[in-house]
Structure formats: C-alpha cells, structure tokens
Amino acid sequence: MAANETLQEGVDGMPKEALDVVLAVIVHPGRRHCLLSKRPEGVHLAGHWEFPGGKVGLTEGLQAALTREVREExxxxxxxxxxxxxxxxxxxxxxxxxxxxxxxxxGVASEAYLPLGEDGVGSEGQLTRWVAFSRLGDYDFPAANAPIVAALKRNRW
Ligand SMILES: Nc1nc2c([nH]c(=O)n2[C@H]2C[C@H](O)[C@@H](COP(=O)(O)OP(=O)(O)OP(=O)(O)O)O2)c(=O)[nH]1
Incomplete structure (x- = not known):
C-alpha cells in the first residue's frame, strides 16, 4: 500500500484505498477567524470553500505535506x-x-498578510478570506468538511 493510501471497506466488501489529504485551519492572530480558500473551476469540488491543503505525496509525511501545501498555495x-x-x-x-x-x-499569518474584511488572492489564483469561526456555517464546504466545521464552530480546540 502506498504511503498516501488508507485501506477502507468498499461496497463490495473489498478493501479500497482512500486518498490522504492534509488541511490547514490557519488561525488569525485574534483567534476568532480562520483562512478559507475557494476551489477554482476545473478541479474536484470546484467552487466550494475549503481549508488550504492538498494531497499527501507518496513518500511524504503528513506534516511535510502540510508545510508544502501551505507554502505552495x-x-x-x-x-x-x-x-x-x-x-x-x-x-x-x-x-x-x-x-x-x-x-x-x-502564529504563521499576521494581520499584514491579509487584513480582516478584505479578499485576497493565493499563489494559485484562488480567492482567500478570513472568516469568523461563528460564520463558517454561511460557507459552502465540501460534504466531508461538515464534522470539521461543526467542531470548529463549537470552539472545541
Ligand atoms: N484542500 C482541500 N481539499 C479538500 C477539502 N475538503 C475535501 O473534501 N477536500 C478534498 C478535495 C479533493 O478531492 C482532495 C484534495 O485535493 P486537491 O485537489 O486540493 O489536492 P492538491 O492541492 O494536491 O491538488 P493537485 O496538486 O492534484 O492539483 O480533498 C478541504 O477543505 N481542502
């Protein structure tokens, strides 16, 4: 099994492979907002808002993937x-x-990186925005994000 795959049970009872993905909830210095990006057209789940991140490389650890994706994006x-x-x-x-x-x-993004209330553009042309944890429910996330968003809104961190 490759390093970025997790075995799951498929509908036919046979194991199938899941794609490992790392997500970064980048917290604003005031600790009331986090940074969202909008997925561009032409990719899986285009147009949804997301936490920055991406696929873990075949021989890559989770932390290394997190660092790489956040730097790239x-x-x-x-x-x-x-x-x-x-x-x-x-x-x-x-x-x-x-x-x-x-x-x-x-601790990685200061107010100077992107002021609250302004829209920014990430390295890959994606729209970025600080969004209050309490307003995350207003954003259209991929379905998999629902439990993450619910936990963040409850401030369980
Ligand atoms: N980045 C990100 N991906 C998410 C989120 N929620 C969610 O279900 N996904 C899914 C969408 C994709 O199927 C997968 C991540 O793939 P990706 O296309 O962002 O990965 P990547 O940046 O490595 O893309 P690429 O190099 O292949 O273009 O995880 C999320 O909040 N952020």
Whole structure:
C-alpha cells in the first residue's frame, strides 16, 4: 500500500484505498477567524470553500505535506511548532474516497498578510478570506468538511 493510501471497506466488501489529504485551519492572530480558500473551476469540488491543503505525496509525511501545501498555495511557512493535529476522518465521494487530516495552525499569518474584511488572492489564483469561526456555517464546504466545521464552530480546540 502506498504511503498516501488508507485501506477502507468498499461496497463490495473489498478493501479500497482512500486518498490522504492534509488541511490547514490557519488561525488569525485574534483567534476568532480562520483562512478559507475557494476551489477554482476545473478541479474536484470546484467552487466550494475549503481549508488550504492538498494531497499527501507518496513518500511524504503528513506534516511535510502540510508545510508544502501551505507554502505552495499561500506562501506561508508552517513548522511543526505552529501546528497540531485536530482530527482525521474518512469520507466517500462518488469519485473518490478521502482521508482528511486537519491541522490547527497558529502564529504563521499576521494581520499584514491579509487584513480582516478584505479578499485576497493565493499563489494559485484562488480567492482567500478570513472568516469568523461563528460564520463558517454561511460557507459552502465540501460534504466531508461538515464534522470539521461543526467542531470548529463549537470552539472545541
Ligand atoms: N484542500 C482541500 N481539499 C479538500 C477539502 N475538503 C475535501 O473534501 N477536500 C478534498 C478535495 C479533493 O478531492 C482532495 C484534495 O485535493 P486537491 O485537489 O486540493 O489536492 P492538491 O492541492 O494536491 O491538488 P493537485 O496538486 O492534484 O492539483 O480533498 C478541504 O477543505 N481542502
């Protein structure tokens, strides 16, 4: 089994592989907002709002993938000291199964990075925005994110 795959049970009872994905909940210095990105057209789940992140490489650890994805997408540098695992969950989309590993990331983005209330543009052209934890329910996330969003809104972190 490749390093980025988790075995799950398929509909036919045979094991199937889930794609490991890391997500970064980047917390604003005031600790009341986190950074969201909008998925561009032409990709899986286009148009949904998401936590920055992406697929874990075949020979890559979760933390290394987190650091790489956040640097690629936002130009921010995340170290192990800045991040802690919040939860890991599996979800089946019709197109693929994913295992989402969500990290809370604090201390990497200052107010100067993107002022509250302004829309920004990430390194890959994606719309970015600080969103209050209490307003996360107003945003259209991929279905797999529902338990993550619910836990963040309850401030369980
Ligand atoms: N980044 C991200 N992906 C999510 C979230 N929720 C969710 O179900 N996903 C799914 C969508 C995709 O099927 C998968 C992540 O793939 P991706 O397309 O973002 O990965 P990537 O950045 O490595 O993309 P690429 O290099 O292949 O273009 O996880 C989320 O909050 N953030």
């Amino acid at each position: 936002l130009g921010l540098v995340v170290s192990t000291a800045d991040s802690r695992l919040f939860n890991s969950l599996n979800h089946s989309y019709p197109e693929r199964d994913v295992c989402l590993h969500t990290y809370l990331v604090e």
